[in-house]
Amino acid sequence: MSPFPRPDYAPLEPYEPGRTPVEVDLSDNTNLWGPHPAARRLLENPPSDLFTRYPSPYAADLKAAVARRFGVGTENVTTGCGSDDLLDSAFRAATVPPGTLVHLEPTFSVVGAFARMNGLETRAVPWAQAAQDPASLVAGNPAVLYLCRPDNPTGLLLPRGWVHELLDLVGPAGPVVVLDEAYADFAGESFASQAPAFPRLLVVRTLSKLYGLAGLRVGYAVGAPELVREVEKSRGPYKVGRLAEAAAVLALKDEEGWGEEILALTVENRERLEDELRRRGLRPLPSRANFLLVPVAPRNARSLHNALKVRGVAVRPFPALPGVGEALRVTVGPWPLMERFLQALDEALGDDVTQEGREATGRRFP
Ligand SMILES: *Cc1c(COP(=O)(O)O)cnc(C)c1O
Secondary structure, three states, X not given: OOOOOOHHHOOOOOOOOOOOOOOEEOOOOOOOOOOOHHHHHHHHOOOOHHHHOOOOOOOHHHHHHHHHHHOOOHHHEEEEEHHHHHHHHHHHHHOOOOEEEEEEEOOOOOHHHHHHHOOEEEEEEEHXXXXXXXXXXXXXXXXXXXXXXXXXXXXXXXXXXXXXXXXXXXXXXXXXXXXXXXXXXXXXXXXXXOHHHOOOEEEEEEOOOOOOOHHHOEEEEEOOHHHHHHHHHHHOOOOOOHHHHHHHHHHHHOOOOHHHHHHXXXXXXXXXXXXXXXXXXXXXXXXXXXXXXXXXXOOOHHHHHHHHHOOOEEOEEEXXXXXXXXXXXXXXXXXXXXXXXXXXXXXXXXXXXXXXXXXXXXXXXX
């Protein structure tokens, strides 16, 4: 008799982001300026076949749009129900369980759950160690290396040269390297165009952040054809709905240059918010994404989060984040929302920010 429920699923819980409706929600890094306008126009009056007909099994139109955008072939592209679906499918495709997934610490928190769902154990390598010694990531021949660039929740950008060094170590037969570029649009640089040249590199991206389409659930990935094909086998057909696909294609084309505008506004407001936080004695980590990670020690991240929440502002608390400590992650958005956050923060911290609060530090990736 095979056991049910699966014993290896015992530590898993259904995902609970701890979100309750709040006036100003800066907790999930979605686009606070709104959805891509071309996608929005389409969804105001969509043709009826977008409802009644099945999509193509592997989202052919979306593949073509991604291929055009990055100058790669359609055989280099796969798609999914959000980029989460691609992480899941890639982890599943990478090996017959048991196996190991290696990730840096801290990084995107749901990766551990996706690993376990697919029968993979995880091994966390501290950022500082990974920086000194990339070979420590491939030690023990893991099935998957997961990297997030720019990283969530730190906002740090792994140096390009470091990634190349790692890809050299991996070679054509090492672990599958899943490079999560959910925030690469904000960093203005990417490995997507080059991914096909690296047999074990899958670059995973999303329409959920810069393009403002998180509710539609569209993601894609770029890699060598042999790798992409295996991921598609594990993903299965019909994962991207027709409405979502059509909207995503328009957003990726970005004929009006809306994406560039949002990017510029995000960078401007991120720098401005960083200045404001520094004036308050806080030291956010240097971010290349659309959020700031703000160490708040010796204050407690959760209680500060609660104090903001009663004032109508939600951020994401990270208690005892390895290498960082108590921290809040704040999504960057239109300036009036940032002002609301700063006002709530001032109240929450008390008017008299003590020197203690000013000692908050964050480790910087060398
Ligand atoms: C938001 C996020 C995702 C998930 O994106 P979806 O495409 O909405 O599934 C993936 N990776 C990271 C690091 C993220 O922050």
